[in-house]
Amino acid sequence: MEKAIEILKKNNYKVTKQRTDLIDYLSKFTVQYVAINDIVNYMRSLYPGMSNNTIYRNLKEFSDIGLVEYQEKNKTLVKYQCDFDHRHHHHFVCKNCGKVTELKACPIEFFTDQLPGYTVEGHAIEVYGLCADCTKKLKA
Amino acid sequence: MEKAIEILKKNNYKVTKQRTDLIDYLSKFTVQYVAINDIVNYMRSLYPGMSNNTIYRNLKEFSDIGLVEYQEKNKTLVKYQCDFDHRHHHHFVCKNCGKVTELKACPIEFFTDQLPGYTVEGHAIEVYGLCADCTKKLKA
DNA sequence: CCATAATTAGTAATTATTACTAATTAAACT
DNA sequence: AGTTTAATTAGTAATAATTACTAATTATGG
Structure with missing residues (x-):
């Protein structure tokens, strides 16, 4: 705060x-x-x-x-966004409980490597599915 | 068609x-x-x-x-979407001319590796910037 | 050609967002 | 503390985007 x-x-x-x-x-x-x-x-x-x-x-x-x-x-x-020290990250969003997990590692080079001569200014990434807890619950 | x-x-x-x-x-x-x-x-x-x-x-x-x-x-x-044989791909969108470039390689393992126990069902990725043509033009 | 289930037209409602101006207020400066 | 001023907010309205609903129409399979 x-x-x-x-x-x-x-x-x-x-x-x-x-x-x-x-x-x-x-x-x-x-x-x-x-x-x-x-x-x-x-x-x-x-x-x-x-x-x-x-x-x-x-x-x-x-x-x-x-x-x-x-x-x-x-x-x-x-x-x-409370983690003010790590502004660049992406999110995993659980479709079941809505919980958000931060993804620290970012594979932007993966894309820039495919784009010779391009100027990459930004990107948006979001991953969806079930978190570990919901995966367990829903398999039981 | x-x-x-x-x-x-x-x-x-x-x-x-x-x-x-x-x-x-x-x-x-x-x-x-x-x-x-x-x-x-x-x-x-x-x-x-x-x-x-x-x-x-x-x-x-x-x-x-x-x-x-x-x-x-x-x-x-x-x-x-005309490339019916390769449905899974992502896009680079040029902020200047609007041209879309398809990105074939997809680094989803990059994320699944960070999410042990999770069930990854989908993801959305989009990259922004200037395409090669616009990069040239705007630097001249 | 007929039956029927899907699709569309026509109309309206809803949701989400933006626009505008006058009044208010936080911050900087005496 | 009072004054100034530029930023912020309230209040109201408009717009943009999407969804809902029902009757009429139409593509498809038999």
């Missing part, structure tokens, strides 16, 4: 109570995604007239500075 | 003129994406009252049987 506030300040964003409450809520979602719609409902319970604009804008800004990640497959879901 | 019709039949889909006209139009987009909205406009020029339902449903069905691919990053864009 304090770290997140630091990051806000470092990027010249003002620390408003809407933003701290939003971060506080988001921080519950580090290993699973939450629907933007749920965020809207929650924030409206704190700030009855809160506008979509404010929420969508903040999520986008948080994403820009690495506090938040959108699910690749479904951009209406977001999660909190 | 004939191959696509075959695939439709093999999957027990009826061959309607709407579908053949849709495939005919889609077949122009093998190395770049087209907006679903453009497809709607085009199809309405042939069938004035054509419903969204019909177009969205057909695109989804075509995707299911491998005739069409949605862009990962922006699901409002689709392209025709």
Whole structure:
């Protein structure tokens, strides 16, 4: 939380109570995604007239500075990014329980090797299936 | 085109003129994406009252049987998949000209190796940047 | 040609996101 | 602490994208 506030300040964003409450809520979602719609409902319970604009804008800004990640497959879901030291990584998402596992190793050279002369600027990777726990459960 | 019709039949889909006209139009987009909205406009020029339902449903069905691919990053864009023999592949998308380059080699083991006990069912990969032509042009 | 199950048209509703302006407020500076 | 100002938010509305529903139509198999 304090770290997140630091990051806000470092990027010249003002620390408003809407933003701290939003971060506080988001921080519950580090290993699973939450629907933007749920965020809207929650924030409206704190700030009855809160506008979509404010929420969508903040999520986008948080994403820009690495506090938040959108699910690749479904951009209406977001999660909190708490591992501020390792911003570049990818995700495995369990289809059964929704748990997200971070994938540290990234095979981007695998692709750049196939693209001589190209300028590779970015990439999106997401892996789906069943986590170890759900694999066990569903086989029993 | 004939191959696509075959695939439709093999999957027990009826061959309607709407579908053949849709495939005919889609077949122009093998190395770049087209907006679903453009497809709607085009199809309405042939069938004035054509419903969204019909177009969205057909695109989804075509995707299911491998005739069409949605862009990962922006699901409002689709392209025709003509290489029916190599369904599994990924894409490089040029941010400048929109040209799509197929990536044959796929490093999924890179991830499965990091996920002992997990069941990996699928994955989405997309790479972005400048193609070789645009890299040359933009550096001059 | 007939039967029928799939497909489509036509219309409407819903969901998700963006746009705009006036009011408010955090932060910087006296 | 008060003042300034640029960023942020509320409030409202509009737009974009997608899905839902039912009656009419049509491709396909017999």
